[in-house]
Amino acid sequence: MSKPKIVILGAGYGGMMTTVRLTKELSAEDAEITLVNKHNYHYQTTWLHEAAAGTIHHDRTRMLIKNVINTKRVNFVQDSVQSIDRENHKVALKNGEIDYDYLVIALGFESNTFGIKGLDTNAFAIRSVNTARKIREHIEYKFASYNSDPDAKDSDLTIVVGGAGLSGVEFLGELVDRIPELCKEYDIDPNKVRIVDVEGMPFVLPPFDRELANYAQKYLEGKGVEFKLNTFIKEATPEGVKVQKKDSEELEEIQAGTVVWTGGVKANHIPADSGFETNRGKIQVTADLRSPEDDHVFAVGDVAVIFPPNAERPYPPTAQIAIQAAENIAKNMKHILKGEATESFVYKPKGTVASLGEKEAIGVVFDHKMTGKPAAAMKKVIDDRYLLMLGGVPLVLKKGKLNLL
Ligand code: FAD
Structure with a gap:
């Protein structure tokens, strides 16, 4: 039987941390992991104001993805995501197409x-x-x-x-x-x-x-x-x-x-343009961080909106939440593949x-x-x-x- 295919879109805080944690939570036999990002590097968005002012060189903010992920366990695809076809479990890229069984959308923000x-x-x-x-x-x-x-x-x-x-x-x-x-x-x-x-x-x-x-x-x-x-x-x-x-x-x-x-920032336009139901452009995820319309799709970081239990206002979009949510997604992916119950996300503000x-x-x-x-x-x-x-x-x-x- 072929292994389930997990595809992660975007290598920002949410996507990178999901990828790194998945390689720790799962063995090579459990799943095939693919990370897609438009650049061959990961950058620290929270340092970009320093690069913009010129107080640090922009190379300090970025690192080659292949130097951080385990390339024996993760296929890295450098390409630009165009759209997501939920019905057929496919992602259209600028230079091709990719199939998934489980998808993690981590495409981040755009300026508003x-x-x-x-x-x-x-x-x-x-x-x-x-x-x-x-x-x-x-x-x-x-x-x-x-x-x-x-x-x-x-x-x-x-x-x-x-x-x-x-x-x-x-x-x-x-x-x-x-x-x-x-x-x-x-x-x-x-x-x-x-x-x-x-x-x-x-x-x-x-x-x-x-x-x-x-x-x-x-x-x-x-x-x-x-x-x-x-x-x-x-x-x-x-x-x-x-x-x-x-x-x-x-x-x-x-x-x-x-x-x-x-x-101002807003969520990346691709989930909404691909037909996902959104709340101000973001996927309002379930307690275990999945799309309420599709339990094969997770969303993390600035494309997701998470409401604390019984709260009227969601958590703000921050790197801190993206990182913690990514750890939860990796754990939940393991639970799903093993047929276990998933864990609700609990944010621990530091x-x-x-x-x-x-x-x-x-x-x-x-x-x-x-x-x-x-x-x-x-x-x-x-x-x-x-x-x-x-x-x-x-x-x-x-x-x-x-x-x-
Ligand atoms: P991102 O980090 O934005 O990553 C998205 C990734 O997806 C990027 O690698 C991008 O290249 C890739 N991508 C996008 N579109 C495509 C596509 N079509 N195809 C392929 N790849 C694509 N938060 C804090 O917690 N603390 C702070 O101090 C803080 N300071 C900040 C300072 C600044 C100047 C800014 C702008 C933001 C700051 N934030 C801070 C907010 C924080 O940076 C974001 O909440 C965080 O980056 C969200 O992480 P993410 O993984 O969702 O997306």
């Missing part, structure tokens, strides 16, 4: 511009290694051109960040570290640089404790960031952005050489830390509030813990942040 005029064309988004690299190069080009291009304007040195959620604030933290270096490198007076954050809410970091969020705002303001709260980006143009304060009729124009939108550059951060870890250097060190521990879970000590030594070498 909420239809704001011009954002798609005139703003960058921190979405992938390639988009992060483009942002870093664009900012550097603006600084490099300032003293050499006769048409250069002071506003070329203005960076507008849309959104003051986790990724927006973390990106601001990296920018305030990076801009002094760029000014020194390109002989630019730091007073000519403006970093403006535009946020529709009356405060920064909405899900965070207010005291910690205020700490982050004050720290960034102290480094020169201007916050425009209660303010909405109405349009992005080649010259910058047009913004409007809540309850005001007036549009204000902010001329800027760089606009980076961090104001806290969240937001970095504010290399040496500052805020966060709550196991209900303990942290700021400053201890919080920054904790963020590095969290980053390295994931590497440890994924590839053991060798991966931590190669890619980790605690500079053990």
Whole structure:
């Protein structure tokens, strides 16, 4: 009898952790495992703001998939998923087709511009290694051109960040570290640089404790960031952005050489386009993380929405949940193949830390509030813990942040 075929789509946090755990939970005789991803590398999305600002090289955020997974146990297919044919248990790829008995959808997120005029064309988004690299190069080009291009304007040195959620604030933290270096490198007076954050809410970091969020705002303001709260980006143009304060009729124009939108993400479009029933584009999974319409399909990470028992609001889309859910999926796959009952997913929140550059951060870890250097060190521990879970000590030594070498 042929072995059941398990296919995992996407090699982000959810897909990689599912794959690595499946090779531990199952033996080679139990199932054939295939991982599909559009690149030959896995990247750490939660580090992309650093690559985008240029405080780390983008190669630090990524690793070759073949160096992390057990290639004797997992077929890796580098291709782009186009659609899922649930009825026939097939996935259409750009360059072919693949059959499955069990499917794990882990295709992650896309940027959500909420239809704001011009954002798609005139703003960058921190979405992938390639988009992060483009942002870093664009900012550097603006600084490099300032003293050499006769048409250069002071506003070329203005960076507008849309959104003051986790990724927006973390990106601001990296920018305030990076801009002094760029000014020194390109002989630019730091007073000519403006970093403006535009946020529709009356405060920064909405899900965070207010005291910690205020700490982050004050720290960034102290480094020169201007916050425009209660303010909405109405349009992005080649010259910058047009913004409007809540309850005001007036549009204000902010001329800027760089606009980076961090104001929203949505689920990858493929599950909804393939006919899965979705809740705001996400598959609302059952307690054991399967599609309610198809018990051969699991969803993990930003394509899935999980409601805590008896809660009205779902868990937020985070890497932490994607990693824990992936471990649950690997266990459940084993139970299913052995004819056992599956386990419900129980999320164990360990806290969240937001970095504010290399040496500052805020966060709550196991209900303990942290700021400053201890919080920054904790963020590095969290980053390295994931590497440890994924590839053991060798991966931590190669890619980790605690500079053990
Ligand atoms: P992803 O990590 O997005 O991976 C999806 C994978 O699928 C990618 O490898 C992609 O290339 C691949 N893929 C996509 N489409 C296709 C296709 N058609 N064919 C083949 N492959 C495809 N969360 C936290 O918990 N803590 C943080 O501090 C934090 N900071 C963040 C900072 C930033 C700047 C951003 C943007 C997000 C942050 N998040 C954080 C959120 C976190 O990154 C996401 O929740 C997490 O990446 C979701 O994991 P995932 O596996 O669902 O998807």
